[in-house]
Amino acid sequence: MEIVIDNFKPKVTRPFKRKNEYWIKLLLPEGEEYVMKFKTPLEAEDAVYGMLDDLQVYGGKVKLKLREGNVIEKIEVLELHKPPAKDLIEDYLGG
Known part of the structure; x- marks a missing residue:
């Protein structure tokens, strides 16, 4: 299944080992x-x-291919x- 998400700004967990794989969870503000x-x-850290x-x-617009x-x-x-x-500079300098 493919979906497009317009405002994809996930919080990403540190990689953790499950079985013989390394997993990363991407948590969206909407709870997804x-x-x-x-x-x-190394692949996970990259x-x-x-x-x-x-x-x-x-954040950004992404297309995800999901299983x-x-x-x-x-x-x-x-x-x-x-x-x-x-x-970014104006925000940083407050101007």
């Missing part, structure tokens, strides 16, 4: 929960500090809601 599974802890890091900070149990098989970032650097 998704899971990503990896074969090694996901958390790579693509998922930007989504946690800025049963809200397990994400593929995540495609369609749009990142990253503000221009000028806006």
Whole structure:
């Protein structure tokens, strides 16, 4: 099943081991929960500090390919809601 979420800004848990896999939970403010599974802890850490890091900070529009149990098989970032650097600087400086 594929779904598109317009404002995907998850809180991401630290990777944890379950059976012979490393899992990450993506928790949305609306209470929805998704899971990503990896074969090694390094793959899981790369996901958390790579693509998922930007989504946690800025949010974005994503397309998720899911299988049963809200397990994400593929995540495609369609749009990142990253503000221009000028806006970030103005917010930081209070101007």
